[in-house]
Amino acid sequence: MLQLxxxxxxxxxxxxxxxxxxxxxxxxxxxxxxxxxxSSLLAMIGGFSQIDSGSLQHNEHSxxxxxxxxxxxxxxxxxxxxxxHLSVYNNIAIGLSPSLRxxxxxxxxxxQVAKQLGISELLARNPSSLSGGQQQRVGLxxxxxxxxxxxxxxxxxxxxxxxxxxxxxxxxxxxxDQLQLTVLFVTHHPEExxxxxxxxxxxxxxxxxxxxxxxxxxNPSTPELAAYLGK
Numbered sequence: 640m641l642q643l644x645x646x647x648x649x650x651x652x653x654x655x656x657x658x659x660x661x662x663x664x665x666x667x668x669x670x671x672x673x674x675x676x677x678s679s680l681l682a683m684i685g686g687f688s689q690i691d692s693g694s695l696q697h698n699e700h701s702x703x704x705x706x707x708x709x710x711x712x713x714x715x716x717x718x719x720x721x722x723x724h725l726s727v728y729n730n731i732a733i734g735l736s737p738s739l740r741x742x743x744x745x746x747x748x749x750x751q752v753a754k755q756l757g758i759s760e761l762l763a764r765n766p767s768s769l770s771g772g773q774q775q776r777v778g779l780x781x782x783x784x785x786x787x788x789x790x791x792x793x794x795x796x797x798x799x800x801x802x803x804x805x806x807x808x809x810x811x812x813x814x815x816d817q818l819q820l821t822v823l824f825v826t827h828h829p830e831e832x833x834x835x836x837x838x839x840x841x842x843x844x845x846x847x848x849x850x851x852x853x854x855x856x857x858n859p860s861t862p863e864l865a866a867y868l869g870k
Contacts, residue, residue, distance in 0.1 A: 641789055641821050646683055646693035655679055655845040656693070661838070663788065666815055666822040668832035671842035672867060677825045680842065681791045684823070685714050697789065713782040714791040717798055720778070721766040727753075727777050728762040734781040752784045756810065772803035779807070783814060790815075792824040796831070804828075808835045829856050829868055841867070 640662055647656040655676050661667045669677045682688035684695060686707035695702045702710050713734070721730050728749060735745050753759045756776045766774050775795055782790055792811075796804045812835045815822050826832055832839055833856050841849040841864045849855055849864050859865040 640698060641684075641823075642694070642696045642699075643684070644694045644696075646695055647691050648679070648683060648689050649691055653845045655683070657683075657842075657847055659840055659847060659850060661821050661823060663821050664816060664819040665837040666812065666824055666835050667838040667840055668836035669823060669825045669840050669842055670827070670829060670832055670867070671848075673827075675842045676845045677842050678793055679845075681714065681793055681823060681825060684789075685712055685791055686710055710789075711787045712789040712791060713785050713787045714793065715775075715778050715782050715795045717794045717796075721774060723765065723767050725765070726762065727758065727764055727766065727769070730766060730777055731781045731784050734785045748784055748786075752780045755814070756780045756783070770803075771799050772807065775799065775807060776810075779811070779814075783818065788819075788821055790820050790822045792822065794825050794827065797827060804831065805834070811835060832856065843867075 640660055642660045643657050645656055645658055653676065657680055669680065671677055679688060683690055686705065690703060697711055722733065729739055731749050731752065732739050732741055735741060753762055756779060758773065758776050758780060761769060761773060766777060796807050808831055824836065833853050836853055839851060839853055839855045840847055843863050848861055849859065855864065856868065859868060859870060
């Protein structure tokens with residue numbers, strides 16, 4: 640379990656404070672207006688942003704003393720951060736070894752993950768020759784190959800066409816179930832959350848205003864969430 644308790648940061652423009660828990664095998668969708676603090680929350684969990692107080696634990700072990708590289712977390716952004724001068728194979732491999740010196744087990748793992756994500760035939764190509772959906776599959780493959788239990792997703796599919804978005808959402812759901820990942824997923828599309836999420840967290844003005852099952856999307860409890868959903 641990933642557990643945040645009054646995880647707080649204070650900036651001149653906004654104070655942030657979050658308490659939530661997320662379980663293995665579940666997708667928690669983070670929704671809310673732009674600037675509410677969704678991406679800031681992911682940055683705090685990942686170790687890329689200041690934390691002034693509170694606790695952050697995974698399986699009862701504090702993550703706060705750990706650097707980003709030491710945390711059991713991998714992150715995929717809308718900009719998938721692929722290396723254009725490397726092949727797809729090496730873009731996945733660099734998540735396992737920055738030197739690209741791989742063991743035989745790691746080489747086998749790359750082939751297995753590529754097959755699971757339907758990109759086996761792309762391994763020799765460069766990302767610049769791929770479609771946006773294919774590029775995001777490569778980015779997701781690099782995340783999954785690392786074998787870390789927590790996956791943070793910051794609007795990774797928002798720039799894709801609707802059909803591709805749905806395809807990758809379903810892929811995310813299947814991989815979450817298969818690998819028992821703990822997934823926090825920022826999206827501006829409530830229909831994405833309804834499709835794949837187990838839990839909904841509505842973030843408003845730097846704090847969690849509502850959280851619960853996907854039923855919140857049909858029956859919001861606060862006027863702020865109702866207004867956000869256009870109800």
